Amino acid sequence: MLELDRISFSVDEDGQEKDIIEDISLTIPDNKLVVITGPNGGGKSTMARLIAGIEKPISGRILFNGTDITQMSITDRAKMGIGFAFQQPVRFKGLQVLDLIRLATGRQITVAEACKYLSAVGLCARDYIDREVNASLSGGELKRIEIATILAKGSSLSIFDEPEAGIDLWSFQNLIEVFENMRRSIRGSSILIISHQERILNIADEIVVLRDGKIAAQGPREEILPTLIGTTSMMPACGKADPGAPKSETETGKGEQQA
Amino acid sequence: MIRQLDEIQKRLLREVADLHKVPEGAFNIRSNGESAGRASTANIEITPKENGSGLDIRIKPGTKNESVHIPVVMTQSGLTELVYNDFFIGEDADVIIVAGCGIDNCGPKDSEHDGIHRFYVGKNAKIKYVEKHYGSGTGTGKRILNPGTEVYMEENSTMEMEMVQIKGVDDTDRTTTAELAAGAKLVVRERLMTHGQQRAISSYVVNLNGEGSSADVVSRSVARDDSYQKFDAKLLGNAACSGHTECDSIIMDHGRILAVPGLEANNVDAALVHEAAIGKIAGDQIIKLMTLGLTEQEAEEQIINGFLK
Numbered sequence: 124m125l126e127l128d129r130i131s132f133s134v135d136e137d138g139q140e141k142d143i144i145e146d147i148s149l150t151i152p153d154n155k156l157v158v159i160t161g162p163n164g165g166g167k168s169t170m171a172r173l174i175a176g177i178e179k180p181i182s183g184r185i186l187f188n189g190t191d192i193t194q195m196s197i198t199d200r201a202k203m204g205i206g207f208a209f210q211q212p213v214r215f216k217g218l219q220v221l222d223l224i225r226l227a228t229g230r231q232i233t234v235a236e237a238c239k240y241l242s243a244v245g246l247c248a249r250d251y252i253d254r255e256v257n258a259s260l261s262g263g264e265l266k267r268i269e270i271a272t273i274l275a276k277g278s279s280l281s282i283f284d285e286p287e288a289g290i291d292l293w294s295f296q297n298l299i300e301v302f303e304n305m306r307r308s309i310r311g312s313s314i315l316i317i318s319h320q321e322r323i324l325n326i327a328d329e330i331v332v333l334r335d336g337k338i339a340a341q342g343p344r345e346e347i348l349p350t351l352i353g354t355t356s357m358m359p360a361c362g363k364a365d366p367g368a369p370k371s372e373t374e375t376g377k378g379e380q381q382a
Numbered sequence: 383m384i385r386q387l388d389e390i391q392k393r394l395l396r397e398v399a400d401l402h403k404v405p406e407g408a409f410n411i412r413s414n415g416e417s418a419g420r421a422s423t424a425n426i427e428i429t430p431k432e433n434g435s436g437l438d439i440r441i442k443p444g445t446k447n448e449s450v451h452i453p454v455v456m457t458q459s460g461l462t463e464l465v466y467n468d469f470f471i472g473e474d475a476d477v478i479i480v481a482g483c484g485i486d487n488c489g490p491k492d493s494e495h496d497g498i499h500r501f502y503v504g505k506n507a508k509i510k511y512v513e514k515h516y517g518s519g520t521g522t523g524k525r526i527l528n529p530g531t532e533v534y535m536e537e538n539s540t541m542e543m544e545m546v547q548i549k550g551v552d553d554t555d556r557t558t559t560a561e562l563a564a565g566a567k568l569v570v571r572e573r574l575m576t577h578g579q580q581r582a583i584s585s586y587v588v589n590l591n592g593e594g595s596s597a598d599v600v601s602r603s604v605a606r607d608d609s610y611q612k613f614d615a616k617l618l619g620n621a622a623c624s625g626h627t628e629c630d631s632i633i634m635d636h637g638r639i640l641a642v643p644g645l646e647a648n649n650v651d652a653a654l655v656h657e658a659a660i661g662k663i664a665g666d667q668i669i670k671l672m673t674l675g676l677t678e679q680e681a682e683e684q685i686i687n688g689f690l691k
Contacts, residue, residue, distance in 0.1 A: 177669055197672040206673070213670040216630065217602075218688030226684060227674045276674060 125151040125174065125280055125313070130183035132169055143169045144180070145336040151280065156306050156314045158324050160351065161333035167317045168210060170333065171284045174315070175207035176200045187280070206278030210285045210317075212269035215256045220268055223256055227275035240271040243304070245297040263294035270301060281305070283316045287323065295320075302326060324348055387411075387418060391455045394484030397516040399453040405480075409451040410437055412465070414458045426450055426477070436466035436498075439479075443472030443504065450479045454497065459489020459523050464496045473504035473536075482514040485525040485551070494526035501532065503539040503566075511543045517550025524552040531558040535566035537592065545572040547582065548690065556584045564592030564621075572601040573690045576609035576637070585614040590623035590652065599627040604686050605637030616644035619652025628657040632689060634682075 132144040144166045151157050159167050172178045174185065176197040185193045192200055201207075215223070224237040238248030244267040254260065256268065266289065273281050286302075287295055299322050305314060306326055316323055324330060330347040332340040340347055387395070391413055395401040408426035411418045422428050425445040429438050439450060452467060469479065487493045503509055517525035533541060547554060560568050568588060576582050588597045597617055605611045617625035629641040643656035663685050671681035 175673055177673075197669060198675060198677050201673050201675040209666070209670060211666075213664070213666045215667055215685060216689055217691045218684070222684070222688060226671060226676065229675055272674065 124153050124188060125315075126186040127170075127174075128184040128186065130170075130173060130180045130185065132166075132173060132178060132180050142336050144173065146183070147333075147336075147338055148183075149331065149338065149341070151313050151315055153279075153311065153313050154309055155328040156302075156309060156316070156326060157329045157331060158316045158318055158327040159331045159333055160317070160319060160324060161339065165333045166336040167333050168284050171207065171282050171315070171317055174280075174282060175205060177207075201276075201278075204279035206273045206276045206281040208269050208273045208281070208283040208286060210288050212265040213256075214258055214260070214265070218256050219252070220254050220256060220271075221252050223268065223272055224275045227272040228277075237275070240275045241268070243274055244268070244271045244301055245294075246271070262289040263291055266290050267294065267297070267301075270298070274305075279312045281312065281314050283314070283318075285317050285319075287318060287320045295322075299323070299326075321352075324351070387413060387455075388457070390457050390486050391418075394455040394457070394486055394516065394518070395453055397518075398455070398482030398484040398514045399451055399480050401451065401453065405449070405451040407449045407451070408439070412452070412454040414456055415461060415463050423448065428452075431466065431468075435464070436468070439467065439469045441469070441471045441475050441477055443474055445472065445475040445477055448477050450477060452479070452481050454481075454483040454495055456483070456485045456487075456493050456495055459487050459493055459521055460491030462492070462494040464498070466498045466500070469499065469501045471501065471503045471507045471509060471539075474506045475504065476508040478510045478512070480512045482512070482516075483527055483529075484516045485519070485527070487517070487519040487523045487525050488521040490522050492524040492526055494524075494528070496528040496530070498530040499532070501534065501541065503533065503535045503541055505536045506538045507536075508540045509542070511541065513543070513545050515547040515551050515554065517552065519550075525550060526553045527551050528555045530556075533558070533560040533568065535560065535562045535568065535595075537563045538565035539563075540567045540569075542569045543571070545570065546574075548573065548575045549577075551582070552578075552580050554582045554584075556582070558584075558586045560586075560588045560597070562588070562590050562592060562595035562597065562623075565594045566592060567595070568597040568599075570597075570599040570601075572599075572603075574601065574603040574611065575606070575686070575690060576604075576611055577606040578609060579607070580609040581611075582609070583612045583614070585612075585616075586627075587616050587618070588625065589618045589620060590625055591620045593621045593623070595621065595623045597623075597625045597627075599625075601629045602631070602689060603629070603639065604632045604634065604690060605639050606634045608636045610638045610640075612640045612642070614642040614644070615656070616646065617654055617656075618646045618648060619654050620648045622649060622651035623653070625652070625654045626656070629659070630657075631660040632663055632686065633660060634662065 127149045130147045133142045241248040327344045408423045410420045425442045427440045483495050485493050613629045615627040631639045641658040645654040668681045
């Protein structure tokens with residue numbers, strides 16, 4: 124179980140302090156699939172990064188299975204059982220898909236074992252196991268490999284930051300199946316997905332709507348989903364983003380140039 | 383026949399030539415300036431030069447699936463040597479040549495091996511050349527390696543060169559030149575890591591003289607601590623040919639790298655491309671591996687190991 128207790132986070136923007144997350148308290152119970160949704164710029168990705176330890180809150184506490192992890196490193200949180208799938212998966216020159224899966228499991232697993240994780244995300248394992256995780260892979264392929272690393276890691280809390288971002292419709296169909304399968308074998312773990320997609324919201328146990336750094340709504344899917352239809356918090360699988368909405372990190376192309 | 387080698391010499395042989403025992407096929411093992419063992423085969427003849435300055439290696443035309451090992455190990459501090467090895471590769475041959483030099487210097491004096499390798503590659507011959515350099519030892523004397531490689535390629539010959547220097551060489555000045563006739567193909571894969579106060583310079587001059595010749599020279603390198611590297615690759619397109627050179631580097635700590643890719647097109651049908659990128663390890667790469675449970679240091683090691691694989 125994950126508990127956020129009065130978490131706040133802000134960034135310095137042109138000398139001005141800008142609040143991204145304001146005094147949020149939230150519980151992600153065991154055996155639940157929770158989807159966080161809401162308009163772009165509402166603080167969703169930041170919340171995921173705070174949980175994984177990539178960012179540290181300016182105030183508040185984060186408890187994981189009763190332990191205060193607020194000041195813990197990314198590594199220690201990962202070892203405790205938090206998995207995090209990046210919105211924009213990272214490319215590595217030279218590292219092969221097999222290497223990455225082995226690092227995720229923390230063991231020198233056999234090629235056959237590693238292939239199971241690739242098959243689970245709909246990739247023909249034989250074609251990918253020796254591939255380098257570099258620019259030769261498409262956005263959809265990278266995204267599936269990223270999800271395979273999370274499956275291989277086997278976390279008790281798996282966080283997915285906009286798993287649908289940057290992938291084509293065909294891959295998206297497959298992605299839904301992956302999450303449906305995860306949903307079926309959730310026992311003893313929990314899944315947190317950040318998403319705008321109706322089909323992902325459809326498999327949620329609970330939905331949290333984040334807007335302007337605050338929780339705008341929260342509750343069981345049956346209660347929250349009907350209020351979201353047709354808003355910018357949600358879009359159908361082949362819908363277009365609201366052109367007036369602020370750009371996400373993906374679109375603004377943040378990040379360093381890879382060596 | 384092979385002379386008894388001590389444990390350090392055996393370790394160096396493993397590092398530079400993956401040799402755990404006497405190799406099959408033709409070989410010459412040079413240890414502290416002398417031959418410690420040599421063998422020729424029916425198709426590959428290794429003979430010392432008359433003036434003792436090195437070896438002539440003659441590979442008969444049509445020789446297939448054979449290998450030549452000519453590793454060098456040095457464990458004597460203060461030894462400096464200059465060796466010329468000439469390879470005469472007959473037409474249609476298809477062989478693997480493994481060279482490499484390991485220096486273990488536990489003394490106060492510099493140890494230096496300068497090896498000049500000349501390859502005369504016959505028509506349609508296919509060569510894979512592997513050269514590894516390695517240094518170890520706790521002495522204050524430097525471990526210096528200055529390899530010079532000259533490649534002369536006849537029509538439709540192919541040469542693939544794998545040059546690796548990952549650890550322990552304090553100072554290296556490597557020059558490689560190649561002359562390619564029509565249809566000849568040269569592929570170079572260089573991997574280099576420097577640390578401490580090390581300095582490594584690697585220069586290439588490739589003349590694409592014949593129609594349809596091609597060259598692909600790619601270097602991947604990592605400069606750590608206070609080390610310095612210079613990669614200088616020049617391709618000259620003197621005919622209808624294609625050439626590509628790439629330098630891809632990671633800098634860490636106070637490492638410095640100078641990449642000087644050079645292209646010279648002397649023919650309107652020469653197609654030449656260069657790429658060069660130098661940067662630190664991307665923060666996202668480290669964070670991704672940390673989210674899999676690796677420490678920052680373990681993540682860096684994995685990224686570098688993969689990069690230089």
